[in-house]
Amino acid sequence: MTKFDINTKYRMNSGYEIPVLGYGVDSAVGYRNEETSAAGMLKSGIPRDQLFFTTKIPAGQLGYDNAQKHVDATLQKTGLDYIDLYLIHAPYGGRKGRLQAWRALADAVEAGKVRSIGVSNYGVHHLEELEEYIKETEQIEGKGKGGVLSVNQVELHPWLARKDIVDWCKERGVILEAYSPLVRATKINDPLLMPLAEKYNKTTSQILLRWSLQMGFVPLPKSVHKPRIEENVDIYDFELSEEEMKSLDTGVYEPCTWDPTTSQD
Numbered sequence: 001m002t003k004f005d006i007n008t009k010y011r012m013n014s015g016y017e018i019p020v021l022g023y024g025v026d027s028a029v030g031y032r033n034e035e036t037s038a039a040g041m042l043k044s045g046i047p048r049d050q051l052f053f054t055t056k057i058p059a060g061q062l063g064y065d066n067a068q069k070h071v072d073a074t075l076q077k078t079g080l081d082y083i084d085l086y087l088i089h090a091p092y093g094g095r096k097g098r099l100q101a102w103r104a105l106a107d108a109v110e111a112g113k114v115r116s117i118g119v120s121n122y123g124v125h126h127l128e129e130l131e132e133y134i135k136e137t138e139q140i141e142g143k144g145k146g147g148v149l150s151v152n153q154v155e156l157h158p159w160l161a162r163k164d165i166v167d168w169c170k171e172r173g174v175i176l177e178a179y180s181p182l183v184r185a186t187k188i189n190d191p192l193l194m195p196l197a198e199k200y201n202k203t204t205s206q207i208l209l210r211w212s213l214q215m216g217f218v219p220l221p222k223s224v225h226k227p228r229i230e231e232n233v234d235i236y237d238f239e240l241s242e243e244e245m246k247s248l249d250t251g252v253y254e255p256c257t258w259d260p261t262t263s264q265d
């Protein structure tokens with residue numbers, strides 16, 4: 001049995017740890033939920049070092065000054081001393097905007113405002129552009145100065161397995177956060193999932209989350225209902241076989257949200 005439990009964590013390229021299941025909400029400037037998410041965290045009484053706060057620079061607002069402004073605003077709005085993970089929400093904004101925003105995030109790490117940084121909705125061509133920038137910056141300014149890529153958060157589920165992006169990230173130890181891992185609840189009665197759910201006495205949502213864990217992703221299931229939140233975390237007492245994992249390899253391209261990974265600007 002693969003050794004996962006609710007406390008399992010992966011170590012990111014930054015050296016910090018990330019929980020294997022994004023259990024709770026995933027915030028972003030664009031979702032206008034940074035303040036409420038942080039307030040909920042702080043009110044829970046759980047020590048800060050046992051909580052993980054992620055947020056994102058809004059799509060289309062890249063560039064150095066914008067990114068720096070957003071980092072400072074997040075700290076001010078949330079009252080947190082540091083942000084665990086800051087992502088660029090989407091690659092929209094052109095090469096210069098992307099790389100300058102990245103530079104601002106790298107500087108925020110140096111300044112102790114942010115612990116780990118990453119991207120979201122980056123396709124392989126965006127990732128390669130960033131890797132090239134990091135290498136060039138390191139050659140000129142020294143190791144680590146170009147920033148360390150820890151995470152790429154993308155839509156991932158059996159109907160969108162994105163082998164190219166996944167392979168690129170895995171080769172470099174970049175954590176893949178899987179958003180919309182439940183395909184936005186559109187596959188609850190799917191015939192591909194039902195037999196597995198029956199076999200393991202689990203729900204189809206739990207089968208999808210277990211698939212995501214076994215793929216090595218960090219799934220980010222969202223629910224506002226307590227029983228579903230509990231259901232979504234009850235995925236550590238069974239394991240899909242290799243054959244069952246293969247049976248979920250549909251090979252199709254069916255995003256259920258937007259897909260900025262293909263953007264060419």
Ligand SMILES: NC(=O)c1ccc[n+]([C@@H]2O[C@H](COP(=O)([O-])OP(=O)(O)OC[C@H]3O[C@@H](n4cnc5c(N)ncnc54)[C@H](OP(=O)(O)O)[C@@H]3O)[C@@H](O)[C@H]2O)c1
Pocket residue numbers: 025026027089120121153154178179180181182183184185188205220221222223224225228229231232257
């Ligand atoms: N980076 C990005 O561009 C991006 C884009 C989209 C999403 N995300 C992030 O990814 C996270 C999740 O994605 P998502 O909300 O798009 O999709 P999701 O987690 O695949 O699906 C959420 C939907 O499934 C329902 N649900 C949750 N658990 C369930 C269960 N056990 N049984 C039946 N229905 C269940 C929820 O309803 P209830 O809430 O009513 O229970 C909600 O309607 C979000 O926190 C979001 O921040 C990121």
